[in-house]
Amino acid sequence: MPRITKAHMKESIVSFANDTMKIMNENLNLNDLTNREDKPMIESDGWYYKSVANIKPEIRIRRQNYRPNNTKFFKDQPKGNRINEEAWIYKEGMNCNILGIDENGQYINDKDNGFLIDGFSVQDYKKSAF
Numbered sequence: 001m002p003r004i005t006k007a008h009m010k011e012s013i014v015s016f017a018n019d020t021m022k023i024m025n026e027n028l029n030l031n032d033l034t035n036r037e038d039k040p041m042i043e044s045d046g047w048y049y050k051s052v053a054n055i056k057p058e059i060r061i062r063r064q065n066y067r068p069n070n071t072k073f074f075k076d077q078p079k080g081n082r083i084n085e086e087a088w089i090y091k092e093g094m095n096c097n098i099l100g101i102d103e104n105g106q107y108i109n110d111k112d113n114g115f116l117i118d119g120f121s122v123q124d125y126k127k128s129a130f
Helices: 006-027
Strands: 037-044 045-056 056-063 081-090 100-101 107-109 114-118 120-129
Touching: 006 045, 006 056, 006 081, 006 114, 006 120, 037 100
Parallel strands: none
Antiparallel strands: 037 045, 045 056, 056 081, 081 120, 100 107, 114 120
16 A cells, blocks of 8 residues: 655645645635535546535545446555545634634634635545555
């Protein structure tokens, strides 16, 4: 089984975040905070995005580089090249501890420890290969 190192995860989160921002902007209505959206399958640039769910305020994204077909499940990628990636995506600062309230009545948030991109925070990124 191929090994995914921490250094490899740091490199791959950048491409994952860029690709998912593109998919989110094209397929989800990020300004509507009232509805939950589910997209069962999105295909883009050789990646298959499964269970893209916009559960306000977080978005769950999973992707894989092989076709998710029940009869020929792994046929299009040889063993060792099959990749699964997943993460939770929040608006920047939405998943932070609140430290207090400032003089203007605004919340003072703790540091956002996610990977920040375009006003969003990518958190709990996981990558596996088999």
